[in-house]
Amino acid sequence: MLMQWLNKSAVILIGSIFWILVIGLMSLTVLLPAERNRNLQYYFPIVLKSAEGIKIGSRVQILGVDQGYVNYLRYTPLDSQGRIILEKKNSTARPSESQVVIAVLNMRTLPLLYPDYRIYTRYPAVISDKIIDIRPGSEKAGEQIHPILWNSREMLFFRTTGSLPGGNRPVQTLVQASNYDDPLTIVADVVNENRGDIRRIVRNIAETTDKINTPGTGTVSILLHDPVLLDRTNASLRDLLVVVREGRLLAEDLRESQAPISFLEAYLITMLRLAAGAPL
Known part of the structure; x- marks a missing residue:
C-alpha cells in the first residue's frame, strides 16, 4: 500500500x-518577448543602400543600448525623382534609376x-550578427530633426x-542610413567574401604539412626522415x-698585412726615382 502511494506521488511530482x-x-520565449514588444510603440522607417547582413529581428541600438529590432525589410526600385516604382508590368512601369531597401x-x-x-x-x-546603430548627434550641430514615424495602420499600409503612407513621395x-566601414566591419566583410579562398588556403597548408610529415613523399620529407641523407x-x-670561417680569417690576415705592403711599396718607388735621377 505504501509503495503504491509512493509511486503515485512520484508520478504526480514528475x-x-x-x-x-x-x-x-513558454513565459521566457513567448509571453515575456510579447510583453516587451508591446512597449515597442514606434515604427521608424529608414533607407538603407544595402541590407546585406541585416535581417528581420536584427537588433537596433542607440549609443550602444538595445532599443528595438528590425520589424520589416522591403526592396524598392526608384525612379529618377526618388519615388517608389509600384507598377509590376514592364510595359507600364517607369524606368528604374536606383534601388534601395526600406x-x-x-x-x-x-x-x-x-x-x-x-x-x-x-x-x-x-x-x-550585424546590427543597426544610431548615433543621434549633438545640439551643437543645429536644431533637432523630427523624423517620419508611422503608426500601426501606416505600417500595415x-x-x-x-507605397509610402500619405502619398508616393520621394x-x-x-x-537615410549608411554602411559604416569600421575595422570590424571591414574584417568581417573580407572574411565573409573570401571564406572560400581562406578555406582553400587552410586546406592546402594542412595537405603540405601532412606531406612533410609523411616519409618518402618529397624532398623536404626525405631530408627530415632519411637518416643517411640528413647526416x-x-x-x-x-x-x-x-x-x-677560414675565409674570414684570410680576410683578416690580408687586412693586417696591408700596412707593411704599403710601406714597402712607397720605399721601392722612392728608391727607383732616386736611381733615375729624379728629385725627391
Missing part, C-alpha cells in the same frame, strides 16, 4: 515538474536626432501596398661553416 518547466519556458525599425523610444546624426549597419564583433523624405646534409653544412 508531471508537476514537467508542466512547471513547460510553463516557464527598413522599418520597431523602437522602444523615439531617438532625438540632430543634423550630424549617423545611422549605420555594423558588426559589434567579428563573428556576431506600407506592407500591403509597398524616399529622400525618410531618414650528409649536416656534414656538408659543417664543412661550409669551416670554409666560411
Whole structure:
C-alpha cells in the first residue's frame, strides 16, 4: 500500500515538474518577448543602400543600448525623382534609376536626432550578427530633426501596398542610413567574401604539412626522415661553416698585412726615382 502511494506521488511530482518547466519556458520565449514588444510603440522607417547582413529581428541600438529590432525589410526600385516604382508590368512601369531597401525599425523610444546624426549597419564583433546603430548627434550641430514615424495602420499600409503612407513621395523624405566601414566591419566583410579562398588556403597548408610529415613523399620529407641523407646534409653544412670561417680569417690576415705592403711599396718607388735621377 505504501509503495503504491509512493509511486503515485512520484508520478504526480514528475508531471508537476514537467508542466512547471513547460510553463516557464513558454513565459521566457513567448509571453515575456510579447510583453516587451508591446512597449515597442514606434515604427521608424529608414533607407538603407544595402541590407546585406541585416535581417528581420536584427537588433537596433542607440549609443550602444538595445532599443528595438528590425520589424520589416522591403526592396524598392526608384525612379529618377526618388519615388517608389509600384507598377509590376514592364510595359507600364517607369524606368528604374536606383534601388534601395526600406527598413522599418520597431523602437522602444523615439531617438532625438540632430543634423550630424549617423545611422549605420555594423558588426559589434567579428563573428556576431550585424546590427543597426544610431548615433543621434549633438545640439551643437543645429536644431533637432523630427523624423517620419508611422503608426500601426501606416505600417500595415506600407506592407500591403509597398507605397509610402500619405502619398508616393520621394524616399529622400525618410531618414537615410549608411554602411559604416569600421575595422570590424571591414574584417568581417573580407572574411565573409573570401571564406572560400581562406578555406582553400587552410586546406592546402594542412595537405603540405601532412606531406612533410609523411616519409618518402618529397624532398623536404626525405631530408627530415632519411637518416643517411640528413647526416650528409649536416656534414656538408659543417664543412661550409669551416670554409666560411677560414675565409674570414684570410680576410683578416690580408687586412693586417696591408700596412707593411704599403710601406714597402712607397720605399721601392722612392728608391727607383732616386736611381733615375729624379728629385725627391
